[in-house]
Amino acid sequence: MRGQGRNYFQPVKAEIAKAVEQLKAGRLVAFPTETVYGLGADASNAQAVARLYAVKRRPADHPVIVHFDAADRAFTWAREAPEAARTLAKRFWPGPLTLILKRSALAKDFITGGQDNVGLRVPSHPVAHELLASFGGGIAAPSANRFGLVSPTTAAHVRADLGADVDLVLEGGPSEVGIESTIVDLSRGEPVVLRPGKIARADIEAALGRPVSEKAEDVPRHSGGLERHYAPRTPARLVPVHELDREIARLKDKVAVLAFSRPDERVDYWLRMPRNPQAYARKLYAALRELDSASCETILIEVPPSAPEWAAVLDRLRRACGTAVT
Structure with a gap:
């Protein structure tokens, strides 16, 4: 597993255990990733995800990315994992890459916004990895802030944005990457970069050994796809x-x-x-x-x-x- 390479506060096992308990009870847990802090809910629990959407004030048809501790577990949420997906996972997971694949029966409409695909990611932050491994399933985790506003890169940002609306916040220091993951759509055959991130289009092309298409108009709805997003309140x-x-x-x-x-x-x-x-x-x-x-x-x-x-x-x-x- 790739480390952060920077100082961070590692929660003790008791805090991870408490976070898992909260998630299994349908509550919301904010946790650090290498990109930004995520607001986590049990991705198999419709009521928990509904609360996540309510707290985020996120439109119901705007899908969320599901996070896992390992690629094998992530791919169970996909109907199929094409060779390109496995190649990218082997090269970039754990890390700041989200793959959009055709969904399996595990990915419900309340996760996908009613679409036939699902976004999957394996983060590299040590705290996120410990949480996901201990939880043993998928955690839906958009950024831990109100929808459309500036994403949080510290636990203090999360508390300032969400206050008592989040049941537990795990500390993990400032996010190392600082912006959201690269999103690559593989649900329709040819790979398409839907959202740029630390992993550049050229990196994807190098890993796959072929060109990667640019984003078109008729792409799946995805995180960060709106014209105005990540926005301060000040114009x-x-x-x-x-x-x-x-x-x-x-x-x-x-x-x-x-x-x-x-x-x-x-x-x-x-x-x-x-x-x-x-x-x-x-x-x-x-x-x-x-x-x-x-x-x-x-x-x-x-x-x-x-x-x-x-x-x-x-x-x-x-x-x-x-x-x-x-």
Whole structure:
């Protein structure tokens, strides 16, 4: 199993046992993964999943990803596991990859949003692995926040967002990846990347030894597929670097800025971001939360490079803004 490579608080066995007990009783447990913190419910319990949807305020037809401790267990929830799925699982699981496959009888409508496919993932975070192994089944776990808002990357984010609506929060330190998993659809033959993540399209193509199709219009509904998602409450806009100075000068309200360059004294709140895409992704959601709490009227975000390694970050920023680049 891949480790986090960073310091984190490892819950003792008693806490894992308590979390399993809560899940088996139909309650909700938030837990860390390497991507973001998930809000977990027993994926075979319709009432527990209904409560998860209610707490998230998630549309009933928007499917959730089911998490497992191992590929063999995950694939029991699929009607078939094609060679491409097993190849990707062997290469990237445990890790930040979700596979969409034709569902088996174990994956009910309340998980899939009524679709004939299901999203499966085996996370690599040690706490998630211990929880899933001890639970012994699938845990439905979208991000542990209200639907459409900025995902949580710490236990404190979860508590701030959900409060008493979650029955237990397992600590696991800040999420190492910081953005959601790559989603690959294999339910319709040719592989299609539906959501970019740390595992890039080029990585998928290298593992499979063939090209991977781009997302089309008629794809399955999936996590992170809406135009506006991962969004702060404060209106945010993407601005090219050559337009940033002019936008700052033009705006008369209080402005917060997320940018690569050094702070501008005209700006009320400025956060400088790393120029490395993985480091940027790791800090992104905490940064958006910080700017969202700065009591500004607008958040301006400097557009990152258009290079392939920035695809996942740019996807999250575009959805956080809900608009195209200015």
